[in-house]
Amino acid sequence: MKLTAPVPGGPCWIELSTLDVPAAKTFYAAVFGWRCATDPREEAGGYTLARLGESRVAALSPLYQPGRPPAWTVSFAADDADAAVARVTAAGGSLLTGPMDIFDQGRFAVVADPAGAVFSLWQGRGFAGADLFNAPGALGWAELLTREREEALAFYAEVFGWSVRASESYPQWGVGGEDFGGLLTMDGTFPPEVPPHWLPYFSSKDVDATAAAARDAGGELLLPPTDIPYGPRVAVVRDPQGAAFGVYRAPDVE
Template identity: 70%
Template sequence: MKLDKPVTGGPCWTELGTSDLEAAKRFYAELFGWRAQTDPRQEAGGYTVAHLGDAAVAALSPLYQESQPVAWNVSFAVADADAAAEQVTAAGGTVLLGPMDVFDVGRFTVAMDPTGAVFQMWQARAFPGAGVFNAPGSLGWVELLTRGPERAVDFYTTVFGWSVNSSERYTQWGLGGEDFGGMVRMDEKFPPEVPPHWLPYFAAADVDATAAAATEAGGTVLMEPASVPDGPRIAVLRDPQGAVFGVYPAGAEG
């Protein structure tokens, strides 16, 4: 991700919904050195912000609904959550939750694109989003995995105004000339029960060492560390509760 701060239309935050909050805190503290701080207010429902130093980098929370999967979710910054929700609907997507206020920190919407991938939108007030990007242990890239890439391009360029940089191997999303994410077509290698989804990638000082550390901490390596042709070395991991995320070298964004 070449973006170094939240900007309108770009990824600004990532949240984990997990079945075991305390276990997730331990796993990610061991893997990335995160310091977890849980909001003590009852109405916050256990929402926990992970920090690197003083900077907020991600959130972890219990599952709030029985139908909610254990998964990482990606949020995109918007200037007006209500207007963005209307744009989602007009472009063929679905608003699943909100828009709704979250205390005094912002306004929040959960939506689904026409291909079935769920994402979130965040209108910042007191909280703009992640305080650091691309440093080891922080958000570094976001990737859409979908079975309908052409429809996805139409949708996201309409809703967020993203640029599209496509090659034979990969499609990248960008804003103002700065690429921040990509898209993968889900083929027969993906089991049919795996839905389209957004996958966050966290920057790592050493991808191979991070994959090994995830295994030692009780996680699983889904895709062994590998060097992408003309690209960085990446790995895809799964935490002990089942949430999937990627890692790639800090400094190799874009």
């Protein structure tokens, strides 16, 4: 991902909904060195910010709805969350939560594309989004896994106006001339019970070392460190409570 700051239409934030926030703090601190602090206000509902140094990079929170599986959610920046929701529903997506104001920080909504992949819309006010991208331990790529390739390309172009760098095997999305993510078509190697979803990738200096740290901390390697033809070295991890994420070695990560 070449974006270095939140921009309209681009990924701006990531949140983990999890069964056990304290355990997640421990796991992600071991994997990425995150320093996590939970908002003490009762109305914050256990919302926890993760930082690298002083830079905010992600959030952890209890499950928003009982019965939903632990998962990472990618948020995309919107100048007007309500208008973005209207575009989502007009294009065949669905509204799951909101839109609602979050203190004085911004306005957000949780939506799903026509195939059911969940993502968030964030209209920043006091908080625009992550302070850091692409650095080790920070968001570096956002990947949609779906069985409905053409429908997804049309939907996201209509909602966000993303550019598409066409590829038969792996289209890449961009905003403002900068690529930030891609689309992986789920084939028969994916179990049918795995739903379409967005998968955040965190940058890493050493994918093998990060994957080993995740495994040692109780995670499961869904994809062990692998070199992608004409692409980076990647791994996909399931954390101890079941949320999946990726790590990758971008060429420009120092």
